[in-house]
Amino acid sequence: MxxxxxxxxxxxxxxxxxxxxxxxxxxxxxxxxxxxxxxxxxNKFAKDLPVAIWDEAHSPLSRQFTFLLEETESIHITHQVNNYEEIERMMKNGEILAALHFPATLDKDIKSRHPVTVTLYANAASMVTSKLIYKDAAQVIITAGSGVILQKMVKTGMPATQAMSLVLPVNLHSWVLYNPRYDYxxxxxxxxxxxxxxxxxxxxxxxxxxxxxxxxxxxxxxxxxxxxxxxxxxxxxxxxxxxxxxxxxxxxxxxxxxxxxxxxxxxxxxxxxxxxxxxxxxxxxxxxxxxxxxxxxxxxxxxxxxxxxxxxxxxxxxxxxxxxxxxxxxxxxxxxxxxxxxxxxxxxxxxxxxxxxxxxxxxxxxxxxxxxxxxxxxxxxxxxxxxxx
Known part of the structure; x- marks a missing residue:
């Protein structure tokens, strides 16, 4: 046999x-x-994705946010726009995948610790890229915004540790396992x-x-x-x-x-x-x-x-x-x-x-x-x- x-x-x-x-x-x-x-x-992972900025603040703080966003791995600032209609047109034409809007009162509201709304317009027809842009944008906005408030408190004489506990009462660290860079x-x-x-x-x-x-x-x-x-x-x-x-x-x-x-x-x-x-x-x-x-x-x-x-x-x-x-x-x-x-x-x-x-x-x-x-x-x-x- x-x-x-x-x-x-x-x-x-x-x-x-x-x-x-x-x-x-x-x-x-x-x-x-x-x-x-x-x-x-x-290319392994999506990076340098085209993003537009709608900046109504035109302030040092909004420019700092824009610089930090450009430094992220997934976001590449390619356009400056002045209204929502431009964002919609560029997104439909495939020129951008997302856009961020900084309101005119950005600096004033952050420094006075009033709620600030920074709007992210993302093309969710591409789910992976939109989530990557959201992840990097949220990290920049939250971290940089908290940093501004922290500096203001420290300048008033508040100890840095106390100021940190007020700005970030809950400290969250995310640890992505097994594919940390979302490698395609x-x-x-x-x-x-x-x-x-x-x-x-x-x-x-x-x-x-x-x-x-x-x-x-x-x-x-x-x-x-x-x-x-x-x-x-x-x-x-x-x-x-x-x-x-x-x-x-x-x-x-x-x-x-x-x-x-x-x-x-x-x-x-x-x-x-x-x-x-x-x-x-x-x-x-x-x-x-x-x-x-x-x-x-x-x-x-x-x-x-x-x-x-x-x-x-x-x-x-x-x-x-x-x-x-x-x-x-x-x-x-x-x-x-x-x-x-x-x-x-x-x-x-x-x-x-x-x-x-x-x-x-x-x-x-x-x-x-x-x-x-x-x-x-x-x-x-x-x-x-x-x-x-």
Missing amino acids: ITAIYKIFIREWKRILTLPVHYVVLLVMPAIVCVIYATIYN QAYLVPGLIAVALQMMIIMVAILVLNYERKTGTIAELQQLSNGSASVVITGKMLAHLTMAWVNYLLVTCVMFPIFADGLIASNYPLFFMYTLLAIACIGVGMMVSAVVNDVMVACDIGLFYTSPAFVFSGFTFPRWGMPWFDQFYAQLMPFTPFLDSFFKVYFMHLPLKYCYHEITQLLLFIVVTYPVAIIIFQRKLNKPLVQHA
Whole structure:
């Protein structure tokens, strides 16, 4: 049996290297996808976003605020405007993403400790950039405004510690963990590549059984496996698993060092979870391939099944905020538990003991799909023999 599995394994590798439907998807496309995603997010984080200033105060304090805003990482002052209509027009034309309005009474109100309203107009059609601008703008305005009041109190003779307790009665320090600079490349690229690899693995696995009939090679397969579907599926699974490992090395040891400042995103927990993902995806594809004889129909099913994986996985929007049927559909894809474990082992650097739930889910895919594929494909292998007898 081991010899037969080895023969199927070698035969499948030859098919991977010679059949365009295999090598284009498994060897060419992963490299292209990695380069495209890494290049798109090569800037890593949004910075120097165009912002306008509507300054009615025209005072040293408003100019100081403007200078401090320009010094932040995300804000770049590109325009001076005089009314709301200009802000609206520039935002509609894409010239700016936000604008800040300093009222005419800015200095007077701050120094007299009266409430001051500094208005931020942000284009929330781009949620990430608007939140980044708000974060930096709020930090500058609150810090600088408090500093002005603090200086005034100290000049009146009040001790600095007492003045600080009055200006900032509650001192809040925020500590952003795991992606402190909101790095697009560090956050989005690994997830996008993982979901692309899931789609590629499943789409090729969908062809590993029914494509044998289309190419007329099923008799050769029967002879090498001695008519055993389990031998066929085991040999083919091992071949495609090693191909998945090749792509893993491509991503973690080639693409990331080139595009992520030398970071090799590789560790044992991540490799273990990726291996489970690959085995589960191959099992899903083989099950479809065993059930559906028509290659085109099988590919359509694969596309329908894998296409929404990124949306439903919870990568960009939490699953608990989705309707129950969307949450249910998300659990039908191996990428969903892998993503949950990916956040733990890649971003948070946690050991595998924190991923027992996700490991169980991926193992469930494996123990369901492979027996179904073996049983159905065995029946199809036996049919010609029964008809011949």
